[in-house]
Amino acid sequence: FSNFVIFIYYFLFQFSRWKMNDSFILPQPGSRYSISGGNLRISQLNKEEDAGIYQCLASNSFGTILSREASLHIAYLEEFKTQRRSPVSVREGQGVVLLCGPPAHMGGELTFSWIFNEYPSFVKQDTRRFVSQKTGNLYIAKVEPSDVGNYTCVVTNSVTQSRVQGPPTPLPKIEIQFPEVLAVAKGLTVRLECFALGNPVPAITWRRPDGVPFPRKVDVNKSSGVLEIPYFQQEDAGPFECMAENSRGKNTVKGRLSFYAPPHLVEKPQDVQKAIDESLLWECKASAKPKPSYRWLKNGEPLESFEVVNGALSISSLTLSDTGMYQCIAENRHGRVFTNAELRVIAVAPDFSYSVLKAQTLARQGGDVLIECRPRMSPRGMISWRKGKEALRESHRVSVLDNGSLRISNITKLDAGLYTCVARNQFGVASSAGTLVVKEPTIITSKATQLDVTVGESVVIPCQVSRDPTLDVRFTWFFNEQLINFGSHGGYFEKVGGTSAGDIMIRNIQLRHAGRYTCAVQTKVDSASIATDVVVRGPPEPPLDIKVDEVAETTSFVSWSPGPDNHSPVFAYNIQIRSPFSLGWQAAKTVPASLGGQQLTARVVELSPWVEYEFRVLATNSIGTGEPSKPSQKIRTKDTLPRTTPARVSGGGGSRSELVITWEVTKQALVAHLSAQRYSSCQWWTAHWPVSKTGPSCCQIVWSVI
Template identity: 55%
Template sequence: MVTMVNTGDMLSHLQMIVFGHHRWSLNGTLIDFRMDSRRLLSGGNLIIRNLDRNQDAGTYQCTAFNTQGAVLSRRASLKFAYLEFQTQMRSPVSVREGQGVVLLCGKPAYSGDLTFAWVFNEYTYFVQQDNRRFVSQETGNLYIAKVEPSDVGNYTCVVTNRVTREKVNSSPTPLVLRTDGAMGEYEPKIEVHFPDTVPAAKGSIVTLECFALGNPVPQITWRRANGTPFPSKVKMKNSNVVLEIPSFQQEDAGGYDCLAENKMGKNVARGRLLFHAKPQWIQTMRDSALAINERLFWECKANGKPKPSYSWLKNGDSLCHFQDRVHIENGALSIAAVNLSDAGMYQCVAENKHGVIYFSAELVVLASPPDFSKNPLRALLKARAGSMVTMECKPQAYPQAISLWKKGNEQLCHLSNRLTLLPDGTLKISNVTKTDGGIFSCQAQNQFGTASTSGTLLVTTDPTKITLGPVDMEIIVGESIVLPCQITLDPALDVSFFWTFNGHVISKADKHYEHVGGPTSGDLMIRNIQLNHAGKYVCVVDTDVESLSTSAFLNVKGPPGPPDMVAVEEITDSTAQLSWTSGPNNGSPITSYIIQTKTPFTVGWQAVDTVPEVIDGNTLTATVVNLNAWVEYEFRVVARNAVGMGEPSPASLKTRTEDAVPDTAPANVGGGGGAKSELVITWEELQNGDGFGYIIALRPLGEVTWTHAVTSTPGVSRFVYQNDSIPPFYPFSVKVGAYNTKGQGPFSPVTTVFSAEEEPSGVPGGVWARSVSASEIEVYWQCLVSTPERVLDMMICCMDLFTAPEQAPLNVEWTLIGSKLIVHWDSVVAMEMESKVTGYQVTYRRNRHKEVNSVTTIETTVEVVLPGSDDYVIQVWALSDGGPGTPTDPIGIHRLSKSCTQPFSFISSIRKDSTARDGL
């Protein structure tokens, strides 16, 4: 790391981040902070105050140390930037017109990066670089390819230190023209060119300069020696004089040619960029803990160009090569037999001209007597007769201990073909017998001490047997079973059971499983079996001397999984061709499929008729029949097998059946009520299609001739017949049918509907009121003695004369006969605190026009002549002393086509609240 500072800076801060204690050195000499008032140590960081070029410049390095050892940091160089120019008078430079010239800057004494510029005559006028003039940032010189008369004058070189921002000027250099004539044309002469080989570091910015003198002014071009084109990152600057390669990489290395050319000839400058890179680790070492006298081998490798050299440090000091024990070769370190003095912190250092890297590792040297505390012999070791027994003698010891075995007080020196002592101290007994039982002890020893451990070997003769194990089974989803696992064994042995399912141990926390049985039984109960419980179950029996297992396969059957990809292949007015894909059969073959549908008019999903009537499990297509025309359907498929019915498939996309002549008459035809001289007829709305409407037929009870009316709004389920001649509560015969663009459907059965009752003609008299409180009044009146109409209740109305009614007129109905429009609405009753209604206003305008016409009336009906054949928009207001009330929503008036009216003599009207009204 290089830190550049100005001479006279007050503070420099070099940082070291590591735990432990620290010390710093300058140029290899330790800094004594007790005797130095300008330098201080803060948390491992070195702080230097009042920097001095003579005392503080140099290479710094930090050493971090603790009880384990010491390591060195990277080196950091502290340099001081400066710039010094010795001013000397410069002689004039005399050239001929058309000749090339080089004005020398002469680099001053400096430290830090410099930039160069030239001033022509006055200081504020800097020489502008172009294809004829060039200021080299390598030499600082000014190059003029072809001198012109305008170039005559004084030239001053301006040098700037990039670190200090300090500037110094050279003495002026006069440029004068010779008087012996102009220079003739000549071929280019390359004055600025790069070296034959240029080393460039990875990631750096590489700048190549090339400039030529000549007459005419030469043109500069660049090329790769291998002919490959320049990548997009390469930049040409200053009329192609400067070639800049940012973030230099391996692929940028190679030959580069600069061509200078004019009409008199050409010249070429060639050079090669060499790829260099600072070291990077490709192999490092790890912390090691070795027993005393063991061999250490560490190797570190780094790449880089030039190839890095290696050195080793121990606790911050250079590690020397010792012929007998320590060997260092390139990046490898080996110590033949480590001792306690070898413990510490080691660093491998890789270095080339572009940088140095460090890697640290700790060596711990272990030396201790044998210790069995972490690995003693088992106090009681059980074995079955005829088996093999191994008893390990592996104490913790550095270096490794020598083992000696005893049985009782007898040392096992004479080993047989059944008793074997392995190199690591393990005792192995083959084909063990009852007589091999007893107390065994192992004694371990190294140069630091001795330790022993002992245990008892118990040999059993009765083998362990599985008397009842599980068998392969088939079971239905939801049932529960017990898989048996029962054994006989020697009473001296301990036993444990566990089960695996498809190779995984069954957790005791799983609510589906429970281990049941006595001391010699490991039965497994499986509750509420599901499909995912199918597979291989293994009962594992572990005793002190052996392990046994028994297994069985459980096949679980369940209802089929849901079918998928239900699609409507073709649809008509009453049928739909469906296809689907089968789901999993879950252990039992699919026997049949059921198709269900849902529409906006049904509650939930319902089964439908199909062809074939019974869809077997191998069929994946069917035709749904008896569908209603012009209805939006969803379909789903359910599979069935011997176990039961499965989950339904995802629903198909919504699909509408084609249109057809209505085949059903409206149901629940009835009515009654309404206003004076009205006959109200109602029915249940039908599923509709394109051009759908209703035909209403009515006649007074006992008469023969039917009166017909048509409403073309599909959502209508109410029709109001109005005629001043209708007596109150008079019976009418009524029937309703439907039609669409395909034709007319059947009428409903004839039913009797009564006209509206007439409102009471009597008026209560003697109405008066008295105040009860600030918010209450009592109202009194005289009862009606007799009236021909039924009186159901009394209504008391009060209002604020100065508040307009908030209620818009309701039940707005219109009838269009030719160009005459008849509009009728229910009267608006003013509420409490509202002014009495004094009249109504009806506005109408042509659709998409702004001009509005209005009609005012005190009635609840009005007649308007609509000129032309346009559609219209109307609105109705209630008027009062408090102002106009709330208007109705805009109502569109549409002309009826002649094709719709020819079959009947009728008046079509549509109500905004889905009610049709006719006046004949």
């Protein structure tokens, strides 16, 4: 190992020190340790003296931070002992295990193989033969005559690439098992081995004890009894079992996989610059299982004088001595992580370079004003105010807030003038000034009111104001809290009035224009608003829920519900009817004959029997009659005997054995019963006799005489 050298690089620091197993390394002339440019060099490595935990402490004028831990392991693989192994006697068909017994080693993974008799004849794994990569042992489930010979275990170190051979074992019952509980880190690949001896050769299966399948696809190599779970996750944890089974029986081995995760930072503190007396809260959070604990270092030393809660570092009042490099360490038994941040605590004299007072502040008479004063200074000093050349005295109207800003309430004309904010701390004094200008208030002189308008009329909604003549005023109108765009809305809205008025006119007003209209007035100094409720009166809306029942030969009962009256009470209802034989809708005769505004039911009379009718209702108020309701469902009146007889009945003519009878339906019957009379109409006769229709009002029957 004399020519093996370790280099660990660390940049950007002026001074570095090293620790091994928490003890400082002090390089001496001629020793095996030397530090160059922050790098630690170890020559002629010794596995007993140099293996351990190393950390670098890097320092400059801003502070010190500690590196994460680096473990140094020196890989080696010793030779097998030369003691010859005794021959192994096995009956044919039995199982046997040949022990490898690897020599002492360190670092890297070992891989195992077996030579059968002479190199390069290696044992090939199959359902009978298995080489464990954990113990190196060779398992033969059922020995056959061809297995007789010498077996040599070969061990290879993956780091040193050295290979050693054990003494030959002339050609033993054992099963490969696994730990009862195996802890696995997140993201690692789990490889479990299970091999059983038996004749016939046992079959190997893996499963969950509760019968639930593995949560995701796993690699099961049945020929070699290996279960492999790549990129292990928390849902993979839990109980499992390996079952070996042949025709003579079965055997089961149970185990459990437990999940763990070393800490992984999810929230890190950032470099920050703070003023004296300010507070600091640095969050440091890590995900891990089990939950991590947290420690903080300042300049590489444990930090114990400040509060740490769930990883967060809190300092309530900073001082210059708090400046330095800080580190948060999150750790559990499976690992630890470091994160670094710099804290600078500064001290400066008051400075208004970036926060001068406004040159001019406008305020309205009778209102309030806040003049901000926010100089940059550290530590926080004293702030005072002057008006003109005199110190400003506080009163019930004038006060200086904790942050230094000046508040003046119920402003008068006398409050106008030049105001100066003066800031001072132990490092200096600075000031900044601005002028307060007091303006007349903006007042809406129109009174809030309610307007009643009839559909189709035009109305003007006033918005008159008094204001400071030096200020521009802006009028904005809202309808039911929605901004009115005077270029749209169908041209119904129009601005009217002069420079001090924001009146609007609504032309040909409609029912949909009813609601609240708000006039908002705004200047650079203040604002005001007034609301006017507009009620639009119009004909009533159509009645609702028209129902028809109690249908008889010439009457029916009609009911309905009132629709909105549009701010004018309904004083009358009218019922209309329609049938296939009427010219459109016609007024119906009702009982009572006159239907008042409170009447919601009526009996319709003088209907014709056996006719389909529809009904609708109209409402009337002082504005007019509204739109009719939707038609009711069609109903048919009941049938009855005709009320008139056919006229001009006559007979005669015809051929031998026939008698022709003709008649004429009367005009009264045509008017009232033509479509409904089952006995006097041609339709009825056609259904019962061999009748031929000769005209719109005449029928003839041809009777055959037998």
